[in-house]
Amino acid sequence: EVQLLESGGGLVQPGGSLRLSCAASGFTFSSYAMTWVRQAPGRGLEWVSGIRGSGVTPYYADSVKGRFTISRDNSKNAVYLQMNSLRAEDTALYYCARGYYYGSGYYLDDWGQGTLVTVSS
């Protein structure tokens, strides 16, 4: 059974940093892309960042580019999201999702339950 368990969320002041982790199990981790998706309270889904199984060439939404960094450790079956220079608008539930390859792209076939990040003074 695929399991994705996010951790690392919490309350942080504007301008601060936080590192999210997602521990994966139940599948061959290095064979899948991984993605972070967030959802602000009462709002829709926003794709944040994705990284392929090899870990090369991550991509970011314009709203987080230059502030967030995605990485993965295939030896630990984990993906991370380092978030710097946090803003109030980064407040959201952050989901980790598995990317299933389909041609040259990948869709999100399994999701964690999310970790809440609150940016406030």
Added chain:
Amino acid sequence: EIVLTQSPGTLSLSPGERATLSCRASQSVSSSYLAWYQQKPGQAPRLLIYGASSRATGIPDRFSGSGSGTDFTLTMSRLEPEDFAVYYCQQYGSSVHTFGQGTKLEI
């Protein structure tokens, strides 16, 4: 960045009726790399459709997807009580993926 616009914002229907949800892209979605997700309150999203028209594992055949290029549709042939939720389309044909703003399907 490809912008996805979903319509309507809210759809009010009754169980047994047919639902048609639209997703329009600001530019052509490569190779129909378009997915649909369902989200219920307090739950993570669930994959319904990928590749514009392929149902994910375990998804009932009352759910169907269609479309190509810039216009895509999710259809639910006969609504069940458990189908009332929010639905999102997502394109994954470009390096930066994007979601639509969602359609709320309410009773």
